[in-house]
Amino acid sequence: MIEVAIKKSLNRYDGPGFLEVNHSFTDHRVTALSGPSGVGKTTFLRILAGLATPDEGTVRVQGATWLDTRASLSLSPQQRRTGFVFQDYALFQTMNVTKHLEYAGADGPYLEQLLSIGKMEAFRKHLPRQLSGGQQQRLAILRALALKPRLLLMDEPFSAMDNKLKMSLMADLKKLITDRKITCLIATHYPFETEGFADELFELT
Amino acid sequence: MIEVAIKKSLNRYDGPGFLEVNHSFTDHRVTALSGPSGVGKTTFLRILAGLATPDEGTVRVQGATWLDTRASLSLSPQQRRTGFVFQDYALFQTMNVTKHLEYAGADGPYLEQLLSIGKMEAFRKHLPRQLSGGQQQRLAILRALALKPRLLLMDEPFSAMDNKLKMSLMADLKKLITDRKITCLIATHYPFETEGFADELFELT
Amino acid sequence: QPLRIAVAANAQFVIKILQADFKKKTGIETEAIVGSSGKLAAQIRNGAPYDLFLSADMEFPTALFKEGFGVTRPVEYASGSLILCGAGTVDLRDWQAYLLDPRVKNIAIANPVLAPYGKAAEQALRNYQLWDKVSAKIVPGESISQVNTYITTGSVPIGFTTESLIYEYTDKTKLTWIRIDPKVYDRISQGMIVLSHSRKRNYTRAIRFLKYLSSTSAKQILKKNGYQVP
Amino acid sequence: MDWTPVWLSLKLSAITTLILLVTGVPLAWWLSRKNSVPRLLLEALITMPLVLPPSVLGFYLLLAFSPQNAFGKWLHEKLDLHFVFSFGGLILASIIYSLPFMVSPVKSAFVHLPPSMAEASYTMGKSVRETLWKVLLPAIRPAILTAVVLTFAHTLGEFGVVLMIGGSIPGVTKVASIAIYDSVESMNYAHANNYSLVLFAITFVIVTAVFIINRKPAKSPLG
Amino acid sequence: MDWTPVWLSLKLSAITTLILLVTGVPLAWWLSRKNSVPRLLLEALITMPLVLPPSVLGFYLLLAFSPQNAFGKWLHEKLDLHFVFSFGGLILASIIYSLPFMVSPVKSAFVHLPPSMAEASYTMGKSVRETLWKVLLPAIRPAILTAVVLTFAHTLGEFGVVLMIGGSIPGVTKVASIAIYDSVESMNYAHANNYSLVLFAITFVIVTAVFIINRKPAKSPLG
């Protein structure tokens, strides 16, 4: 269980707003986080990963406290080791596809399996700038998985893929996530986009 | 009628490919251009706007020749005056919303109408960096319309908007485009995304 | 480490001949560092590792000695002669009128504060009541050698410099010059001093060079190059 | 303390900066467009004064402008232009010397602008000139400010070239950096110190001001 | 032609560049992180040598290290360190003088990297050091190359500071730029010309090479 109770003021330009989340996310399931642009989806995922801090609140993951602002406790991103798929991919310009996966994890056969899920076997030696937008996005997902995370946070992970590709990737991902008992949160504009992939839906407002 | 017969080699990294289009687009209608990522949608729109040149071919718009590589004829983007919505918005960092529209066109009441269609009346004095992604994208669309173009070229124009917003905007846009007899081409990953908006579908392969 | 001699710019050519002659006679390697007398004196005060100082006047060595930077009393090794010199063909018979000619835009002299030859040039001009009339044309060179540069590149039509320039400049046919009456400026008595830095390792060699400069062969070399010797 | 050298330095810097602003910005724009070998060579050439010893630059300028040489003579006699020991010469030398300080930051700012920005303006029927003026230049204002300040301050600090071709004629070419050198050489440390403090203060204030003005204004809520 | 000054200049440049590479890159990284007032002031201070007259810089170094002063005397007598008229002093001065040439381009490259790049590495459990070494530094390699070359070339051209605190002791502080000055002063124009050509050639070749190497490799199919 991932128990979250946080509050952060976002200084949006059209007046100040709040991101407030009090929710328990079920273990080993995929939850879609939806909400209009600017509501704070990215910010929320960053808080879970330890890349941003809320004004106040707590985050408890499977019993362990990751964040407690009262106790001034906050694990570093390194300690949390979440698999994070960034909205802008955040690929490493100078590493090819294989190097990306190897930077995150060392389990050879597993990395091969990932390449095959992402249909990236033909691009092992390609650098990010030699990949199309959709291929870059797949690499970002595979890299996050290569880490073998318990918690996978994905920020608009299918936005650059065409429909056919997305459907086939989703099916394979779903299987992997279930097999490995990964808890997954996925931020998306279109909740219907993740139908059949997400088990639950959580609306940010 | 927009008669296009062009061919351009795209040096993709996974081997060379071709963008080849031989098609007539109907006047005063909305055509959705779809095709997988990297097929050349953006490139095709750029060729129509005069921002890129094909290796060979012709483009004729309502009788006038815009491009004929054999005759070494190519109108400049300035002469073509297409309304172009860029995939990356291409907003002017130092101009606020009103200034953007005024830079493109001078018809005051029409600009007001555009602001209302885009639900941007509250943001007149905002600079691009003070707008959310969805608002920026709407501004890019409004600016292209402010020019009163005969030909409107939109590259993934709804990608940053949430569903509700998109639906309402599409309805208003559709009306405006029909009223003003604008011919519109819209590049999109998801053809179903533009259902009810596009009249025709053209698949790039 | 070779013997390091700080040399006033006016003597930068003659020092080469002296160095070679000294080497031939004693086998001792020397190194010359050239600059205006004032600049070299300032460097010595700030710790420059020079063994010997050949100034263009007596004041700088005397001051250094008083401040404890010297190990021998300053002695005169030569006295210099001031000339007016230009590149190309200029008629210098009436040089005073020439200096006043409005077509002559610049007159180079060494900086009177830093370089004794500059001080001498100023004295001469003042004595002829010319200083105020030409002061707008004066281009002060950092040292006498910068003045020589300005003259020989033709950047200035005319300048006050040392007579030794004439004996050293390879292309002397291009130079027109006239000696300034020595009565109108103070004698340019050039002094030298062995510096305390030499105590580290070069003291005896420095003393040998000092002695060498008053030898007949050194005096001959100096004379041949436009200096008077004591 | 004699303020003439400081005043002269400020005047020289202001004139040089103004001339470079007018010529350097269009040049930077031109250089920012597609690469070609001649353009790369030209760019390397413009960068040279950044790294070339001032004494080399000064030496060649001295040779070029000396009335002894054909070119200098021609300038001298036909055009009555005197570039040695004159304020005009210092301006010319400063322009060459400070050119990269104007061109480099502005060029790099142009390169970092997304090409679609200018293209958007072109599709609206706007000319290159209008696009440059209304869209591109406003977008790179911080870089232009940086360039102007660096150029100004760098010219203020010009020393080696002036020493070579300017001499130190009071009120004409004896700028502040030379006055410092002269004061040090004549052991007038108090003077040298005053001049140095003034120059240091001017430079520090404008450099700091620019850093503060150009600091990104928006605070990220994501930190 | 005596090659010692050229050799000395190359040695000085190489040592300075190496030291600045090791110290300047981490400094640039530190500066590239969030703005704060002390960091802005420090950055302004680092930029100073870019615009400060070499004579000012040289003057203060001379004051600081002259055995006439308490500090210089202490260095001199207790530690036997001589920073005036010595090669060590030139290295120290060059480090200060060329610092902005190393730090500025590298810092600006760090600033332009998307922050998510380092963050991605952190979420993978990698330390700041490992992230810097394996992810960030490779990503800014072109900027580092530029910085190294500019630093090297700029140090090669150092003149004013050396003139102030180095003098021109053959084989010790008489670097090429000073040799040119001296050659000009002793009217040895052929020599001055030779030295100038050598320096010009070295600088031009490396600057051009860097421009060509750093040119964007990918051709856009959209042109």
Ligand SMILES: Nc1ncnc2c1ncn2[C@@H]1O[C@H](COP(=O)(O)OP(=O)(O)OP(=O)(O)O)[C@@H](O)[C@H]1O
């Ligand atoms: N770099 C930034 N600078 C200033 N404000 C920002 C920045 N990034 C986000 N914001 C503000 O913080 C708020 C929340 O942003 P966040 O990115 O979390 O939204 P989101 O729900 O992920 O939106 P989207 O669907 O567009 O990705 C937004 O309203 C926005 O105004």
Ligand SMILES: Nc1ncnc2c1ncn2[C@@H]1O[C@H](COP(=O)(O)OP(=O)(O)OP(=O)(O)O)[C@@H](O)[C@H]1O
């Ligand atoms: N800047 C670039 N540099 C190199 N190659 C590029 C560049 N932009 C596009 N390409 C190549 O040109 C081809 C066509 O690109 P284009 O942008 O027209 O595709 P698209 O159909 O618009 O794709 P998307 O749906 O991802 O926007 C791609 O295969 C890509 O490899």
Ligand code: MOO
């Ligand atoms: O030789 Mo001097 O000291 O320049 O007159």
Ligand SMILES: [Mg+2]
């Ligand atoms: Mg987001």
Ligand SMILES: [Mg+2]
């Ligand atoms: Mg596209």
